[in-house]
Amino acid sequence: MTIKKIDKENVEDILSLSPLQEGLLFHYLTEPDSEQYFEQLVLHLEGEWHEATFRNVLQNVVQANEMLRSIFRWEKLEKPIQIILKQVEPTINLVDLSGYSDTMQSMKVEELIASDRAEKIDISVAPWRVHLYRLSGNKSVLVLSNHHLILDGWSTGLLLKELIEGYNSLLSGRSWQASTKPKYKQFIRYIEADDKHKQQQFWSSYLNGFEVKTPLPTDKKVKSEYTKTKHVNVQVPKLLSDRMQLLVAEEGVTVASVFYTAWGILLQKYGNMDDVLFGTTVSGRNPDILGIEQMVGLFINTIPLRFKTNSDETIAQILKRTSRMLRDRGEFDASPLTEIKAHSEFKSKESLFDSIVVIENYPLDQAFKGLDQRLRVTHVSLLESTHYPLALAITMDEPFNLQFQYKAEMFEEATIQRLADHFVRILTSCVKNPHVRTSQIVMLGENEIEQLCKQYNQTETKYPVHLSIHEMFESQAELHPDTVALICNQQKMTYRELNEKANRLAWFLKARGIGEESIVGVMIERSFEMIIGILGILKAGAAYVPIDPDYPSERITYLLNHSRTSVLLVDAVTERNFTDNNQTSVFSVNDIINDHSLPQHNVHGDYHPDRLIYVLYTSGSTGNPKGVMVKMHAFVNLLHWFTREFCIDDQDVMLLIAPSSFDLAQKNMFCTLIQGGKLCLFEPGLYDYNRMSDLIFRENVSLINCAPSAVYPLIDFNEGTDFLRIASLRLVFLGGEPINLNRLMPWMKSARFHAEIANTYGPTECTDIAAFLRLTPEEAVHAQGVPMGKPIDNTKLYVLDREMNVLPEGRIGELYIGGVGLARGYFHAPELTSERFVDNPFDGGQKLYRTGDLVRYLPDGNLDYIGRTDYQVKIRGMRVELAEIEALLLNHSDVQEVVVIDWQGVNGIKYLCAYIVGATEQALASIKAYAVLHLPDYMVPTAFMRMEQLPLTPNSKIDKKALPEPQFSTGGDRDLACNGSETELQVLAIWQKVLGAEEIGLYDQFFDIGGNSILLIQMHSQLEKILPGKITIIELFSSPTIAQIAQFIEKKDSSTSSLQSLEYVTLPAVFFREMLERQGASVHSHHFEGRIPEEIWDICSVEQIEMQDLMLALFIYLLAEFSEQQTIVVQIHTNQVQFIPFVTKMDSFEHFSALFQHVRNHRLGTFNESIELDHLRLLGRDKAPYDVLPLYSKKKDLKEPAPLNVFDLIWEVDIDEIHLNAVYSCTCNANRFNREQMNDLVDGYSELIGLLAHQYEKSGGKS
Known part of the structure; x- marks a missing residue:
């Protein structure tokens, strides 16, 4: 920006800035394309209009109010200053619209107001401006635009009153002179004289112990170049406003304290915390300054309000305490926010709070009351925005008006509308019943609760509750006795053989007193004997405890003793390795099933649905594993849903690769056996993906279920053979950890991918699966992420806060699970059972399991997994979900696996480190740039370390303790x-x-x-x-x-x-709007889309090019036709921060074929030097009015929308080469381009495609 020189003779005074002015200047400089703190007052006028009179009044007002004669300078100065000029000639930009129809006048006014709003204010020259739009009759619209640096709301009202009063007075023939005000310098001196020591003591004490920033219900964390503010307006019902006034009188509190209390409760409930912080604006007009009530300038200040409550406090008590706090805080209202923050525990560049409450005590329409109005103001509106993501502006009319201002890049309108409803509901509860506690306030409406608790949980389904798993198996053995049931090590066992051997084992166990509620251990690797052992235990009426033979001997002993296992089944291998245990009798399955004296017919006996089927031991927080007791009917429900939902039948083959001690292994063992299908057991030991692939191919395996990290190597291994050996898979069930679709993409994009991906979620305490999401092959290829999904049959999912209140859609809370799948509890651990299995407040007499998992509901009713309640860290005062960072990084194409942990640097400051598998050292910079673009600063890992593989524990979990500490300085390098x-x-x-x-x-x-x-x-x-x-x-x-x-x-x-300059495409003037917006304007867009017809793919085959080559070539040709330029330069996207100029000289080509080959060869060959986005932005500042910098990109490469103030025209293609589908879209800068002409350009592309197809068909393949 070029700063205009000032005539020194015209300087009246030079002032330092107030603290708030300094803060606003910072936002003006760091976010120049934003509308924030731009204020636009729109007055609809009716009555006599005399331009000369108005100019006279305006000049008078300007001379009487020095802030209207102020400009700001900062470059190369120790501190920024404001300069008061002696004379300023105000300019009124007059536009006569009286010749248009009434409808067109309204449209033109809206367009001009938007155009004025889009134009940046240059505070170094003129921080305010005036527009007047003359309409037909005696109507007009006056628009006063200014930067908030010079005026606050109170001052705006004073100025308006002066303007209207002066204008009407002069029209009526009365003399009038704007009153002289005290100097703004008095206010600056007053706040500079404040006792800084007392301020520090107060704010240090006030913020002591406040450590975690208050979160907001944001829908997106994407960093945007632009910040567009939108509004949701709500009027408080008249009856509620009246009752609030009664409450204020009864309790002896202020109206402000009621609104602050309601907002604080809202943030508490949304953030699931007791201690929250938000901003409040104070007038700053200290009565100690003589005449301050009539001064015009920026006096307000924004300071924090800490809202912390105890569970036993009533609303009335909170209101009184809040009112006392506001009085105590009043002495320090002028404290600069930057200094307040310095006295807190927040040291990062993040703000103390992200939401503010603004109580406007001077409604603008009050400025005109009681005036003799020859010129009447029929309607007044003020458009304003702050840098805060969320602001609540309250106008103290009767009834009260609420305006929720929000950043459109961070929130969906539906989210803010819902938040507004919640706020009004909380406000209503506070006013109607001030003697309730905050925990008793319900912010959700009945319809919301109905949807979240009932509609989303309509899963009631009949299932064979009185059948046991072994009875379901026996039915198949009777129907298909000679069908193969098991396959292991190229050996096979029929249903008859399996049933008879299991029966022998069952009769053996029953003879030794084993029956219902007995616990029998199974310590056998994947084999026929393992399945026989488990099935025989169930036939005997007992429950089994699977024990991995690879466990350390101490853990095996603990499991046997804790579960009080009297009998342990082993095979020949594990029998040799087992150390005798005096409390447990050990029997070899091989010996038992080869004893032909034992009966081999089915065992019949009483069956109770609540009997135990197995006890599964999982890791416990005490250091010892805990045993989860799963009930038979819960397991039956799971398998009934699983086989029905995924149509598992007698043609299916399930590959079992997990140890029997894993919860997912239980259903995998039985899902085909109860349907007449085959169970294929992968040989024990280390995973050999060559043997696994051979097994899948040889046995025509159709189903596989494992953790995602176990299937990735299988995909990698088969990529070289075009996935031939795994082509039989029709269903891949993944669970236990987030799915990285990038790792599956090579397979999913191949011609041999016909599988459906199913994401399954569920803790052992809820019988393996509680929620699921299916992705068809088409959905899997195009999915951006994989949510947890929705509940399975007879399962209920609730997202609750700490007090077990239902949280609204989008809010993060703990997942509670109910339904028939719940385990009985923990074996011999009643206290732990009571802690984790709690009463269901939504269904009397039932229980809910507290998962410890943090989730949120998405708009489509699917649940989204966020992380663990115990997987949070605090970085720079911010609560960070490490799983959220990991999920984001997994979206990067170079990341195969990732784990993020926190470390403490030598300076005591915590930082994050991301450990990346799959990336080269060179790719780490791109991954960090991706993180910077998509995450808030405090969530971006400081260090990125490349790993060949992540260290694992014996249970195949990531061993975080074994991760190496980053070798770099985080503040310790002082030399x-x-x-x-x-x-x-x-x-x-x-x-x-x-x-x-x-x-x-x-x-x-x-x-x-x-x-x-x-x-x-x-x-x-x-x-x-x-x-x-x-x-x-x-x-x-x-x-x-x-x-x-x-x-x-x-x-x-x-x-x-x-690189010193850019080459542009220059389009005809007709493409551009009549009033070109200045380059600092906020950018809006036009968007157009089209689809490539299937016959165009044939041209790609003929020319031996890729579809992206053809689409780029046609885009270049189109630009050449419209611009009539011979040299066309298009920027090509390489990564999120770098671009390459693609140069084409059109006079070198006579046919499209030659152009196609040029594009292909140039794309595959050596590119020009890449240019960083920041450098493109810098070079583009001198762009001529009709110059265009076009960008061409594949959609999957462009992770974040490219900035339209750099690339005026963005041509994006989405190509699916598997299904021969290609879509193109054009996004352009609506502040520059004429929509109709850009539509013609897109239509021209479509017509060009049609002509090309016709010519190739006509010429037999060349054009």
Whole structure:
């Protein structure tokens, strides 16, 4: 930005900025394309209009109110300043619309208002402007636009009153003069004289112990270039407003305290926490300053309000305490927010809070009451926005008006509408019954509760509750006695053989007193004997405990003793390795089933659905495993749903690869055996994926169920043979950990992928599966992520807060599971059972299992897994879900596996490290850039380490303790004088000066060692003096360490020397809007789509090119036709931050065939030097009015929408080569382009495709 010089003779005064002004300046500089703090007052006027009179009044008002004569400067200054000019000639931009129809006038006014809003305000020249739109008759619209730096809401009302009063007075022939106000300098001096020590003491005490930032119900965490504010308006019912006034009088509190209390409760419930923080605005007009009530300027301040409650407090008690707190805080209302934050435990560049409550005590329409109005204001509206993601503005009319302002990039409108409903419901509860506790307030409406608790849980289904698993198997043995039931090591066993051998074992056990509720251990590897043993135990009426023979002897002894197992079944191998246990009798299955004296007919006996079927031991927090007691009818329900949902029948073959001690192995053992199908047992030992692939191919395996990490190597191994050996798989069940679709993509995109992917979720305590999601082959290829899904039959899922209240859609809470699948509890652990299996508040007499898993409901009713309640860490005062970061990184194509953990650096500051499997060292930079684009700063891992593989525990879990500590400095590198580059030393000197510190490390975060937004502006000014134009304040904000700043400057120096300018496509003027918006404008878009017809794929085959080559070539040709240029340059996307100019000289080609080959060869060959996005943005500042920088990208490559203030025209293609499907879309900058003409361009592309197909058909394959 070029700063215009000031006539020194016209300078009246030079002032420092107030703390809030400094904060607003920071946001103005770091987010120049945002609408935040741009205020637009729209007045609909009716009556006499005399332009000269209005100009006279406006000039008078400007002279009387010095803030209307202020401009701001900051570059190369120690601190930013505001300059009061002696004379300012206000400009009124007049547009006459009276010649249009009434309908067109309204449309034009809306368009002009939007255009004014899109135009950036230059605060260094004129922080405000005036537009007047003349309509027919005596109507007009006056638009006053300004940056919030110069005016607050109270001041706006004062100015309006002066303007209307002065105008009407002069029209009526009365003399009028705007009153002279006290100087703004008095206010600046007043706040500078505040006792800083007392402020520090108060805020340090006030914020003591507040450690975790209050979360908001955001729908998206994507970082956006632009911040567009939207609004949801709600009027508080008149009856509720009246009752609130009664409550205020009865309790002796303020209206503000009621609204603050309701907002605090809302945040508590949404964040699932007792201690929350939000911002509140205070007027800042201290009565100690004479005449301050009539002063015009920015006086308000935003300061934190801490809302912390106890479970036994009533609303009335909270209201009184909040009112007392507001009085106590009043003495410190002028404290700068940056200094308040410095007294807190938050040291990062994250703000203290993300939501504010603004109570507007000066409604604008009050400015006109009681005035003699020759010119009447018929309607007034104020459009405003802040940098906060969420703001509640309350207008103190009767009844109260609520406006929820939100960032559209972070929230869906439905989310804010729902939040508004919840707020009004909480407010109503507080007002109607102030003697309830916060835990008793229900914020959800009846319809919401009905949907979340009942509609989403309509899973009641009949199942054979009075049948046991072995009876279901026996039915198949009777129907198909000679059908193969088991396959292991190329040996086979029929249903008759399996049934008879299991019967012998059952009679053997019964003869030794084994029956219902008896516990029998099975310590056998995958084999015929393992299945026979388990089936025989069930036939005897007992329950089995599977024990992995590879367990350490101490764990085996613990399991046998704790489960009170009297009988242990082994095979020849495990019998040799077993150490005798005096309490347990050990029998070999081989010996028993070969004893032909034993009966081999079925065992018949009484059966109770609640009898135990197995006890499965899982890891426990005490260090000892806990035994989960699963009931027979719960297992029957699971298998009935599983076989019915996935149509498992006698043609299916299930491959069992998991040990018997895994919960998923239980259903895998039986799902085909109760349907007449085959169970194929993979040989014990290490997974040999060659043998596994041979087995799948040889036995025509159709079903496989395992953890995702177990199937990835199988996919990798078969990629070289085009997946021929695993083509028989029709269902792949994955569970136990998040699915990384990138690892499955090679198989899913192959011609031999016909399988359905099923994501299954469920703890052992809920009988293996509680929720599931099916992905067809088509869905799997295009899915962006895999949610947990919906409940299985006879299962209920609830997302609840700490007090077991239902949470709304999108809010993260703990998952509670109910239904017939619940286990009986933990074996011999009644206290743990009571802790985890709790009473169901939604279904009397039933239980719910507390999973400890954090989830949320998605809009489609699917559950989304977030992480564990015990898998959270605190980074820079922010609560971080490590699983969320891992899930995001898994979306990157170079990441096969990832785990993120926290470490503590030598300076005591915690940081995150991501351990990546599958990426090269070079790819780590791209992965970090991807994380930076998609995650908040505090969630981006500081270190990224490449791993060949992740270390595993004996249970195949990731062994986090074995992960290596990152070898790099996080603040401990202090020897800058010896090791620093010249640039680093220059930056260090500035940091030392600005921060007043000597010991600063290369990797110290600016905001962690005392830096704030104001000091950042000062640091930038100092850098501009010695390194002018090298780094913008936005870039500085994104590079918060000395090392990053120096690297950025040095890299920019290198890239700038190699590329000094860009080549554009220049389109005819007709493509552009009549009033071209300035480049700083907020960007909106037009969007168009089209589809490639199937016959075009034949051209690709003829030309031996890929579809992306053809689509790019046609795009280049189209631009050449419309621009009439011979050289066309299109930017090609390489990764999220780098692009390559693709140059085509059209006069070199006579036919499309030659153009296609050029594009193909150029794409596969050597590209030009890549350009970083920041450099493209820098070079693009001098773009001519009709210049266009086009971007071509494949949709899967563009992880984040490209910025439309850099690329005016984005051509995106989505190509599915398997199903011969190709879609193209065009997105363009709506602030520049005429929609109709851009539609013509897209239509031209479609017509070009049609002509090309016709010509190729006509010419037999060449054009």
